[in-house]
Amino acid sequence: MTEEYMPEYREFDKQVFAGKLKGAKWSLIVMAIFCFAWAAYTFVTAPFGGAGVFMITPEDGPAGLVAALPLCLIATGLLSFLGTALSRTAWVLGWTEPIANVVLIAAGLWGLWGGASTLSFGVAYTALGVYLALYIALVALELNRRGAERWYMELIVAVAVWAITLISGLNHAPVNELVPAASLALFIAAWGFVYGAVLLAGTKQEETEAPAAVTA
Numbered sequence: 001m002t003e004e005y006m007p008e009y010r011e012f013d014k015q016v017f018a019g020k021l022k023g024a025k026w027s028l029i030v031m032a033i034f035c036f037a038w039a040a041y042t043f044v045t046a047p048f049g050g051a052g053v054f055m056i057t058p059e060d061g062p063a064g065l066v067a068a069l070p071l072c073l074i075a076t077g078l079l080s081f082l083g084t085a086l087s088r089t090a091w092v093l094g095w096t097e098p099i100a101n102v103v104l105i106a107a108g109l110w111g112l113w114g115g116a117s118t119l120s121f122g123v124a125y126t127a128l129g130v131y132l133a134l135y136i137a138l139v140a141l142e143l144n145r146r147g148a149e150r151w152y153m154e155l156i157v158a159v160a161v162w163a164i165t166l167i168s169g170l171n172h173a174p175v176n177e178l179v180p181a182a183s184l185a186l187f188i189a190a191w192g193f194v195y196g197a198v199l200l201a202g203t204k205q206e207e208t209e210a211p212a213a214v215t216a
Contacts, residue, residue: 026083035190070111077104129165
């Protein structure tokens, strides 16, 4: 291979890399990971119990998903709160973002203290879906406030999550329909958090005027 085709060597810049890490919207990244992981875990769980597609799924089906949800909410809320506190990126509508993290932690603690045992799968996932839709809607408002050209795409995602959640949950659909519907809502919500994290990456908390998240 001749020198003209050789790739240019660039020394790894630790400071630039660290700056990119600090500029990432870690709270939304954590939420996206939670939604992707829980959507997949819900989808492979057998609706009527049993081993499901993978042996890691709860044998009691949807009831096992509800029982495992509080710990996941606490872990997600804590990691998201740390992402909010440690990241230099702008918070979603000011103090709304850390408050949303605290709500997630509080919901998980309530579930651990016996609250989860009182909820059916439909009720638990309807509440979670409404929460995620509201959070994504707040991200959409933050994108609009910062002048993002396609902020409405985030709002469309929020409406989609809200619609799927309420249509399946409030109509008391059978559990074999609720499980895939919940998985779909979580999957769509995950992409909403990814979209928000990408557009808000690098925005600074003190910025108030110039649009910082504009898509091509």
